[in-house]
Amino acid sequence: MQKHVILTNMVLIKNNKNEYLVLLRERKDWPGLTFPGGHTEDSETIEESAYRELYEESGLKAIDLRCVGFYEWNNIDSNRHLSLLYYSDKFSGEISNSLEGKVFFLKEEDFNKYPLSNDFNEIFQTFKRGIRK
Numbered sequence: 001m002q003k004h005v006i007l008t009n010m011v012l013i014k015n016n017k018n019e020y021l022v023l024l025r026e027r028k029d030w031p032g033l034t035f036p037g038g039h040t041e042d043s044e045t046i047e048e049s050a051y052r053e054l055y056e057e058s059g060l061k062a063i064d065l066r067c068v069g070f071y072e073w074n075n076i077d078s079n080r081h082l083s084l085l086y087y088s089d090k091f092s093g094e095i096s097n098s099l100e101g102k103v104f105f106l107k108e109e110d111f112n113k114y115p116l117s118n119d120f121n122e123i124f125q126t127f128k129r130g131i132r133k
Helices: 046-058 108-113 120-132
Strands: 005-013 020-025 032-034 037-039 060-062 066-073 080-088 091-093 101-106
Touching: 005 020, 005 046, 005 060, 005 120, 020 046, 032 120, 037 046, 046 060, 046 080, 066 120, 080 120, 101 108, 108 120
Parallel strands: 005 080
Antiparallel strands: 005 037, 020 032, 020 101, 060 091, 066 080
């Protein structure tokens, strides 16, 4: 069986209070605390999709997103899922919740006060390694 590559993105936004933008996702296919992001549409680059998904899911517009790594899943279904990870500490706009769930800034030490999505801690550590570079 041939695997297809599904391209996605996740965006980590940090504010000047050392808090991270999170999404408390309510959908059954990926519940729990996660970061904004989603699938890349055929008509856009992965970076363009990161800007779009961030805005759609949070109401924020990132400034100068930087790709800091990737995360992949091979055990979700018969496809290979590759997510490019983007980071910025510059943004504009006001937070608004989306159909995905509630969006808010949260300190790292408070992450575990919420249910976490699959691989949340591993993804966050991958973000942090990439930001330090």
